Amino acid sequence: MKTPIHNDSFPLSMRRGVRGEGNRLDKLFAEKKNNLLNIFFTAGFPQLDSTTEIMLALQKSGADIIEIGMPYSDPVADGPVIQFSNNIALKNGMNMQLLFQQMKEVKDDMNIPVVLMGYFNPVLQYGVENFCADAKAAGADAIILPDLPMHEFESLYKKIFEQHGLHFIFLITPETTDQRIKKADTLSSGFLYAVSSSSTTGAKKEAGSKNEYFKRLSAMKLQNPVMIGFGIHDHNGFTEACAFASGAIIGTAYINAIRDAENIDEATETFTRRILTGKE
Numbered sequence: 001m002k003t004p005i006h007n008d009s010f011p012l013s014m015r016r017g018v019r020g021e022g023n024r025l026d027k028l029f030a031e032k033k034n035n036l037l038n039i040f041f042t043a044g045f046p047q048l049d050s051t052t053e054i055m056l057a058l059q060k061s062g063a064d065i066i067e068i069g070m071p072y073s074d075p076v077a078d079g080p081v082i083q084f085s086n087n088i089a090l091k092n093g094m095n096m097q098l099l100f101q102q103m104k105e106v107k108d109d110m111n112i113p114v115v116l117m118g119y120f121n122p123v124l125q126y127g128v129e130n131f132c133a134d135a136k137a138a139g140a141d142a143i144i145l146p147d148l149p150m151h152e153f154e155s156l157y158k159k160i161f162e163q164h165g166l167h168f169i170f171l172i173t174p175e176t177t178d179q180r181i182k183k184a185d186t187l188s189s190g191f192l193y194a195v196s197s198s199s200t201t202g203a204k205k206e207a208g209s210k211n212e213y214f215k216r217l218s219a220m221k222l223q224n225p226v227m228i229g230f231g232i233h234d235h236n237g238f239t240e241a242c243a244f245a246s247g248a249i250i251g252t253a254y255i256n257a258i259r260d261a262e263n264i265d266e267a268t269e270t271f272t273r274r275i276l277t278g279k280e
Contacts, residue, residue: 024113024141025167025190028064029225029246036247037238037275038065038227039254040117042085043102044094045071046259051094051102054258057265059112061272065227066110067144067249068103070096070118081252085259096126096134103138110139115169115190117144128157132164142167142190150180150187158187169193174213178220185222192224194245196231214244235278250275 028036039058043051051068058066069082071089078086103114116135123131123145135143143166148157150170161168167190172181174197185192194217196210217226228241229249241248254271261267274280 023165023167023190024111025065025115028113029191032064033225034246035242036064036227037062037272038067038115038229038247038249039063039272040067040069040229040249040251041254041258042069042071042082042089043099044089044092045085045255046088046261048089048092048094048098049102050258050264051099052106053264054268055103055106055114056109057268058272059110060265061269062276063112063272064247065113065115067115067117067251068099069251070099070116070122072119072122074119079252081255085255096122096131100134100138103140107139113141113190114139115142115144116140117146120145120148129160132160132166136164136166140166142169144169144171144193146171150183154187167191171195172217173197174210178216181217181220181222185220185224188224190224191246192222192226193249194226194228196228196241211244218244235275238275 041054041058055066055068069086071086071094073086073090126134132143143161145168153168158168168188169190169192170184170188171193172184173195176184194214196213214228225246226244227247227249228245229251232238232241232248232250233253238248238250253275254268257271258264258267270280
């Protein structure tokens with residue numbers, strides 16, 4: 001029997017939101033332990049004004065968490081599809097200030113957690129404290145910056161994120177040592193992002209091919225719930241990930257689904273239903 005990588009008795013600090021006052025991620029994981037669907041999309045893609053439409057469509061269609069990619073010119077952790085969406089979004093004119101403005105437009109309508117994912121250089125240029133303040137004001141619950149080293153986060157920025165009630169989520173891979181996994185778990189809040197392989201996003205490797213890695217994580221009894229991402233693109237992959245973790249993160253497959261969609265609402269509804277149920 002597969003043991004999910006989550007602890008039903010999450011620390012009280014997480015469940016009560018001490019590490020992020022009023023944070024919707026805490027509420028979500030306190031109420032729902034598994035089969036969580038986190039869908040990623042790139043802000044400003046396919047059109048500059050698509051962001052709010054997609055956010056509302058994902059919430060309506062049954063996504064549990066929305067992860068918004070902040071476009072960057074050199075998204076090194078991402079595969080060709082997400083790189084393409086970044087390039088189009090930047091050409092469309094997307095930037096951080098506009099993203100925050102768009103998020104504010106639907107802030108009062110959003111009931112599910114919103115996670116911002118990007119790279120550290122634009123955040124540093126924006127100013128980390130200004131970024132945290134504006135992200136929180138726009139309705140963000142957590143931040144993922146894969147290229148921010150743990151020691152820099154801990155020594156320079158951790159308190160800033162905490163002061164603004166933002167969770168910070170680290171990524172781990174099959175090659176990450178147990179020691180670094182435990183460190184990432186200690187520094188993370190909200191959830192821990194388990195990359196299913198060391199490839200870039202979009203690589204179609206079934207979660208099942210990494211079962212030993214997921215079993216290893218489960219045996220470590222991590223304090224954070226775990227979400228599995230990279231390469232999950234269909235119902236079988238989602239189900240397999242959920243057998244080992246609290247849920248799955250899907251990005252490339254969704255971006256492909258809305259890339260040329262005439263109706264984003266319909267495309268999102270169809271995609272989410274296919275992932276959750278396996279039915280078209």
